[in-house]
Amino acid sequence: MAHTVTFSVPERALGREDIEFVVKRDGVRFGTLLVSKGAVEWRPTNKVYRRRLRWERFDQLMRESGRKV
Structure with missing residues (x-):
């Protein structure tokens, strides 16, 4: 499952x-x-909606759920 961005x-x-x-x-x-x-x-592809995170919430999620590298 290779991703290209x-x-x-x-x-x-x-x-x-x-x-x-x-x-x-x-x-x-x-x-x-x-x-x-x-x-x-x-x-997501083929979807009408978007999912939004404010930068503060994104930071919180990455600190809690992100893998340390």
Whole structure:
């Protein structure tokens, strides 16, 4: 299960405009990670909804559940 991640960066300071990271698993689009000034969002492929975490909550989850490397 190899993942490939690509991204495009807007030509301006990061603010309300998201940076999009396209994530593929075994060559098939798995989802899109959207990073903005205020939050991080995950949009699964073929889904209408997004899942949003504010940066404070993302930090908390990574500290509690992330693996140390």
